[in-house]
Amino acid sequence: MDILVNLEKLNSHVRKVLVPFSQAMIALHGDNLKSISLYGSAVGEDFIPKKSNVNLLLVMERIDPPDLKKSLKLINQGRKKGIVPLLLTVEHIKSSTDTFPIEFLEMKESYSLIYGKDILGELEVKGRNVRLQCEQQLKGGLIRLYQVYLEIGMKEKRIRSLLVNSLTSLIPIFRSLLRLKGKALPVKKRDIISDLEREFTVNGALFLKVLEMKEGKKVKDNLEKLFGDYLEEVEKLCIICDRMEL
Template identity: 35%
Template sequence: MDPKLEETLEKISAQATAALSGRLLALVLYGSAAGGDYHPGRSDLNLLFLLDRVDAAALGSLLKPLAGWRKKNAVSPLLLDREDLERSQDSFPLEFLEMRLAHRVLQGEDPIATLSIDRDALRLQCEREVRGKVILLQQGFLDAGPDRKARQELFRVSIKPVLVIMRAMLWLSGEANPPLVPAETLTAFEKIFGNPLPHCRRVLDFRADPPRLAEPETAALFVGYLAELKDLSRWADRWEPTK
């Protein structure tokens, strides 16, 4: 455990409890800080607050402490009550599965462990999301223009959601606990995909210690990366997971 991270989480937990005055039923850390891809100073802290009720008063009570949490890389927390959680499961199966695979209860009950994941809804969302990532990557390339650094930042931010989709597909294929470390996720996914994804693997380098690439190398990497994601999109369209 990272000592600074633990100190930050303890402060957030105490301040959230004080701000919400008994309305906080559970506080859950999820995402990279709860899994195998946390990088101090770079990774966001993703938090789920389960409340007795989500209303304007609850939102207002968090404004002041949230300003301090953001300085520690905490993003605005996900606020849900029990009804929200129950009714959202079939709408966001990909997001809830990712939470279930990598979460840590900081206080209260564990609202994530018992979530029901609809396999058909998850399969459909995976197909839709991978198509969307191709479109966003193309738009991001146009937005970056000739700026090499902007293109390399596009690599860094675009690969994480692709890994989330890969883990979901591994889960649908019968892997109860898909690997959380990015390189291991990719290796496991290549086995069900049937082909290596070397450009995706190179893009992974931008998550932790971005390599310095000249413009021709950056352009070539983008071409290969986009081609692999398009192949993945076509494959997802006809893929039938394990029942």
């Protein structure tokens, strides 16, 4: 266990499932495995044992079919315990910060190195790439809202699901918009929405209603109006993002 680091900072449940999995991966891949980092909710206070995922970034020198094949059994065992591994090569990460800037920043801002080289800590992500991905995600999300609505109409259960799934995908974008403003980044979704409203004068109360739907609370608003207002706010964010100067 002495080759693993920062274990004392972890939730006891996370440590219990992470340590044997990490040790087995190191034994399996040897020098080809360069780094293991824990990221996401398992690093912070929001982790819920047996409900939240234990997200692991495993950085390899190479990933060939034989490397994948010999990992199958161990990774399947890990998944049963809530471990969600992401395997990437060193070169893939270094060449992809312009393609997936938000994903790497989200990892970088909430991670703990467990083994090997601190590759996430060394990453540099440029603001212009973050803004571009925000715009792509917002506009892509808006198109999806249009398309799915045309497929399902005003079927209440499916519209609720559509709104909840949309907001879930947009929360990291909201954080990144705040990041581009140079603001301290809140962790809780309600705080993210409140800060977004304050910085960009959007209808935060509307997004909070959808968040309440996600949390299983009853929202008595007219669903058709709620959906229309939601579209309007996402459209507004698309324009704001397009015109943002860094």
